[in-house]
Amino acid sequence: MEYRLVPMTEGHIPQIAALEAACFSRPWSESLLRDLLGSRHSHMLVAEGADGTVLGYAGLTAVAGEGYIDNIAVAESCRRQGIARAMLEEFIRRGREGGLAFLTLEVRASNAPAIALYEKLGFELAGRRRRYYDDPPEDALLMTLEFAGKE
């Protein structure tokens, strides 16, 4: 599948909100996405098809030398083609080059595809937040990729 990674713009917001609604029980709204777009700490990346369709997106917040992966999703029909991996690899590259100490994220304990993705990219289990999620209630796993001392 042909796509390119581009910075998120205002024009992507309705499609990203639709993807959020398709993927998550508590989806981000268009206004929240707009706030993130305006934040200087936030890096929002879109995988865009040849016709401008949003195939996937991911968000990274970098504050005080620490990186937090806010969210990542790929349209169901476009999964297992390396799009999420490409977006995360871009954040890993930026994190390393930008001197972040680590990247961290939370994931539903039952979300096997996402956990497999993060493990493949070198994230390691760092902890568990009990009943962190609602709808349905579930623990979050904390996963972290440390940069310090690693090439």
Ligand SMILES: CC(C)(COP(=O)(O)OP(=O)(O)OC[C@H]1O[C@@H](n2cnc3c(N)ncnc32)[C@H](O)[C@@H]1OP(=O)(O)O)[C@@H](O)C(=O)NCCC(=O)NCCS
């Ligand atoms: C998790 C998600 C983002 C993965 O996106 P994707 O583009 O399909 O992932 P990739 O194709 O880059 O996968 C890279 C690797 O991750 C692992 N992986 C991804 N999906 C997997 C699955 N369903 N089962 C097992 N492993 C999986 C594999 O190791 C895969 O490599 P491979 O295809 O060579 O075996 C996607 O399934 C999604 O959008 N899910 C719904 C939203 C979500 O749960 N987001 C995470 C919130 S924390």
